[in-house]
């Protein structure tokens with residue numbers, strides 16, 4: 001299963017990753033945005049954009065029930081999961097989608113905790129209104 005950490009280590013050497021300040025790994029760009037670039041290989045993340053090449057549009061995902069973005073043929077497993085996307089469920093999902101929802105077709109993991117947090121932070125900041133709706137609906 002592809003892993004985000006491995007993709008990053010392939011882009012820089014392992015010693016570079018360990019020896020330099022975290023922000024130096026991201027070439028001066030917002031680290032969460034750089035990491036989220038991997039998600040964009042499959043997903044779109046923009047209002048009304050429709051699905052991406054290999055996965056549903058993630059816009060407005062916070063507070064939404066899993067497998068309900070229009071225009072995507074989800075697995076029956078994710079549709080039956082009943083998951084509502086919050087920081088907690090999304091964190092578990094990114095750690096290992098197949099562990100949270102056995103049978104899902106999302107074949108990608110973010111095993112590194114700091115990188116998961118950066119991805120989540122990027123998604124929160126990109127859609128603050130959606131995030132606020134989610135936490136208001138879920139308190």
Ligand code: HEC
Pocket residue numbers: 035036038039040041042043054055056058061065066067068069073074075077078085090093094103104105106107108110119
């Ligand atoms: C290799 C392609 C691929 C990559 C890369 C990928 N995903 Fe996915 N993702 C999928 C697929 C396919 C699904 C639908 C899974 C299903 O139907 O079981 C999905 C589903 C999801 C869902 C559930 C969406 C919903 O509408 O319920 C979330 C949230 C998500 N991905 C987040 C991410 C994030 C964040 C990243 C980057 C860290 C990422 N994904 C990277 C393929 C990918």
